[in-house]
Amino acid sequence: MPVKRAEKTPMPMREPQVRAHDFQEVNQGYTAFHAAFEAERCLRCQEPICVDGCPVQIPIPEFIHAVAIGDMAAAAKILRTANPLPAICGRVCPQESQCEAECHMVKRFSPVAIGHLERYVADWERTQPLAVEAKITRQEKIAIIGAGPAGLVCAGELARLGYPVTIYEALHAAGGVLRYGIPEFRLPKAILDWEIGILEAMGVEIVCNVIIGRTLTLDQLFDEMGYAAVFIGTGAGLPQFLGIPGENLNGVMSANEFLTRINLMRAYEFPDADTPMRVGKRVAVIGAGNTAMDAVRTSLRMGAEEAMIVYRRSEKEMGARLEEYHHAIEEGVKFHWLTNPLEVIDDGSGWVSGLKCQKMKLGARDASGRARPIPIEGSEFVLPLDNVVLAIGTTPNPLLTRTTSGLLTNNKGCLVADEQTGLTSKALVFAGGDAVTGAATVILAAGAGKRGAQAIHEALTARNN
Ligand SMILES: Cc1cc2nc3c(=O)[nH]c(=O)nc-3n(C[C@H](O)[C@H](O)[C@H](O)COP(=O)(O)OP(=O)(O)OC[C@H]3O[C@@H](n4cnc5c(N)ncnc54)[C@H](O)[C@@H]3O)c2cc1C
Ligand code: SF4
Numbered sequence: 510m511p512v513k514r515a516e517k518t519p520m521p522m523r524e525p526q527v528r529a530h531d532f533q534e535v536n537q538g539y540t541a542f543h544a545a546f547e548a549e550r551c552l553r554c555q556e557p558i559c560v561d562g563c564p565v566q567i568p569i570p571e572f573i574h575a576v577a578i579g580d581m582a583a584a585a586k587i588l589r590t591a592n593p594l595p596a597i598c599g600r601v602c603p604q605e606s607q608c609e610a611e612c613h614m615v616k617r618f619s620p621v622a623i624g625h626l627e628r629y630v631a632d633w634e635r636t637q638p639l640a641v642e643a644k645i646t647r648q649e650k651i652a653i654i655g656a657g658p659a660g661l662v663c664a665g666e667l668a669r670l671g672y673p674v675t676i677y678e679a680l681h682a683a684g685g686v687l688r689y690g691i692p693e694f695r696l697p698k699a700i701l702d703w704e705i706g707i708l709e710a711m712g713v714e715i716v717c718n719v720i721i722g723r724t725l726t727l728d729q730l731f732d733e734m735g736y737a738a739v740f741i742g743t744g745a746g747l748p749q750f751l752g753i754p755g756e757n758l759n760g761v762m763s764a765n766e767f768l769t770r771i772n773l774m775r776a777y778e779f780p781d782a783d784t785p786m787r788v789g790k791r792v793a794v795i796g797a798g799n800t801a802m803d804a805v806r807t808s809l810r811m812g813a814e815e816a817m818i819v820y821r822r823s824e825k826e827m828g829a830r831l832e833e834y835h836h837a838i839e840e841g842v843k844f845h846w847l848t849n850p851l852e853v854i855d856d857g858s859g860w861v862s863g864l865k866c867q868k869m870k871l872g873a874r875d876a877s878g879r880a881r882p883i884p885i886e887g888s889e890f891v892l893p894l895d896n897v898v899l900a901i902g903t904t905p906n907p908l909l910t911r912t913t914s915g916l917l918t919n920n921k922g923c924l925v926a927d928e929q930t931g932l933t934s935k936a937l938v939f940a941g942g943d944a945v946t947g948a949a950t951v952i953l954a955a956g957a958g959k960r961g962a963q964a965i966h967e968a969l970t971a972r973n974n
Contacts, residue, residue, distance in 0.1 A: 527809050527840050532693040532777060535836060539622075539629040548577035551621045554613050559623060562611035564956030565662075567591040569608060569623055576626055585634040588627060593665035593708065594658060594955060596635065596700045597687060599628025602952045603830045635703055643712030646671030649737035649969050652730045653677070654721045654909065657685020659742030659942025659954035659961075661708060666962030668711040675736075676713065679720040682773065685744055687951065689773040690765070690800065692807050695833075722912040727938070738937040738965045741924060742958060745905045745943035751795070755853030756899075760787070760861035764794065764804040764900035771807055789895020790814045793864055795850055796900035797827035802834060804898045805842050817843040819850055819892070821869050821882040847871070849882065851889065853897055863891045905944045923947050930964035931957055939965055 539547070551573040559569045568587055575584035588595045604610075604624035612620035651667050653660045656678035664674045682688055684701050709715065721727055721743075730736045748763035750756055767786075770776040776786035788811040794804045797820035808816045818837070820827060823846045827834065838844075847869040856862035868888035871880035905923055910916045917925040917934035924933055924940045931939040941957025943949055 527806070532810055534697050535694050538632060539625050544576055544626060544629045545579070547622050547626060548573045550614065550618075551577070552613060558611045558613065559608040559621075562608040564607070564952045565592045565959055567608075567627070572630065573621065573623070573626055576630060581630065581633050582637075584630045585637075588630055589634070589707075592952075592955065593662050594704050594951070595627055596631035596704055597658070597696060598952055598955070599624055599626075599631050600696050600700070601687075601691060602627075603950060605831060607952070635700075639707065639710055641707055641710045643668070643710070644671060645673050645712055647673070647969075649673075650675070650735060651738050651740065651965060652734070652736040653740045653742060654727070655679075655685060655742040655744060655942075655944070656683035656705075656715055656717075657742055657744045657942060657954060658687060658951045659744070659944070659958040660685070660740065661705065661713075661742075662955040662958030663740045663742060663941070663962045663965075664713040664958075665708045665711060666959050667965065668708065668713050670962065670966050672966075674713050676715045677719040677721050677725070678715060678717045680773065681717050683715050683717065685742075686746075689769045690803065692768065692772060692803050692810075694806070694810070695803065720908070722909040727909065727913040727916075731937075737969055738939065740931070740958070740961045740965065741909065741933070741938065741940035741944055742942045742954070742961075743905065743909055743944045744954075745903045745923075745948045747904050747906045747922075748899065749902045749904065750899060751850060751901060753850060753852055755855060755861070758853050758855055758861050759859050760789065760895060761853055761897045761899070764796070764800045764898050765903065767804055767898050768800075768807060771811065777811060786811065787896075788813055791892075791894045792816045792896040792898065793819050793845075793892060793894050794898045794900055795819050796902070797822070797829055798900060798902075799829050799833060800903075801900035802829045802837050804900050806833075806837055806840055808896070808898065809840055809842070813896070815843065816841070817845055817892070819845045819848050819864065819866060821847065821849040822879060823847055823871060826879045845892070847882065849884065850897075854891060861894055861897055863893045864897055865889060865891050903943075903948050905947070921947055927964075929960060930967075931961035932964060932968075937965075937968065 553570045557570045572584045572587040608623045609620040614620050651672050651674045653676040656676045667674045748765045774784035775782035776784040792808040792813040794801045805816045848866045852865040854863040868885045869882035872883045875881040910918050915935045924945050926933045926940045926945045931941045933940050939961040941961045942954030
């Protein structure tokens, strides 16, 4: 008797797991029980290589030990002394490829969850009365250009060293990418405001709506305003485009514009806020880094019924944090790996109707160290779409360097600066963060800000002696 084949069950389609307009923070973090349990796992190694993996050199075993013995005030103090943005870094740092990757426990077990503990301590600190005050002991005024993590951390360190510091920020609010790029559901603005509030309580002045290179020149900061040194932390906010046909159609935009309109200009509150944002039913985000994951998850919250990532390499080569990738999967995002966009299709009225793509295969490694994608002939297909968001990278904005003599940049438009001190080609002008490295991470920018502050302090101290 012929065996009846079981009826084929269709693969369940994942429905988006987020509600439109729900920008609430996704992770709820650790409870006191989790924190104490996790802190007990730390071996307090004699050679804590986790610290070497941290760009701001947090004394990790010390703060974890303080959590283990229940001395939260000590834990918070240790953290904040090393890193002026702990509540932010505890949420957005890629610990899995930094301190946690180095943790000795990795050899046999899972690493100590350093990031979760950092976040837990910083969130505890938010429930306590503020214990900081301004202590200005130095005469020399320092100007900082840009209020992203590099500029904020540099300012915090200089304020701690007793300098009067002013940050000039082009936008109407401080925070850089932390404010206009990373969405509310990953980094609530209240957390950012709180961390910035601590820096202001330490005496840091923040002046918004000032573009250095337009409103004022860098040279005016020295010559007319009497600053003794300048730190540049202007980031890499200029989006890159693919250069494919149809890229200028309505409904195509850079992830920077998409996220800025939503984060900073409150497009998610339209029509109550003025900024309109038309997000259709089907949205594709090109790229697979952190920015792409933020854009694709945001598009679901803006009401897209289908949101997808289109990436020319494979899952293995994507730049996004694993945690963000997993959140995107859980929320119902689809992934078109090994898929290269060729053309954005016009619906006949100047709006997007689809994206012509080609399948790729991976070849030998290229200059970036990743496998080179190679087109597969005859594999072209069209994805029907309403929006295309480009998240394929950013470069530094050339405005400041074009209006300042003697500031050298490399062939990628990044400022040339000493790796250790951040000193640029111009005397007493230091730089750090994405403006120097190109698009990187919050903690690398923070580390550069910290080193820059120390170098400014040493340069001014040496000049006075
Ligand atoms: C969407 C998105 C998500 C990300 N997610 C993560 C993540 O999860 N984890 C992580 O570690 N990193 C992440 N990153 C990267 C990280 O945010 C950046 O590496 C970091 O913010 C760089 O800090 P920065 O201070 O160098 O520059 P920015 O954060 O870019 O800040 C620069 C500031 O300078 C201001 N500015 C620029 N030019 C001028 C001027 N001429 N005058 C005055 N002000 C000026 C800008 O307005 C801005 O406020 C993400 C990036 C994006 C875009
Ligand atoms: S390497 Fe791991 S176990 Fe050792 S001190 Fe650091 S966090 Fe603790």
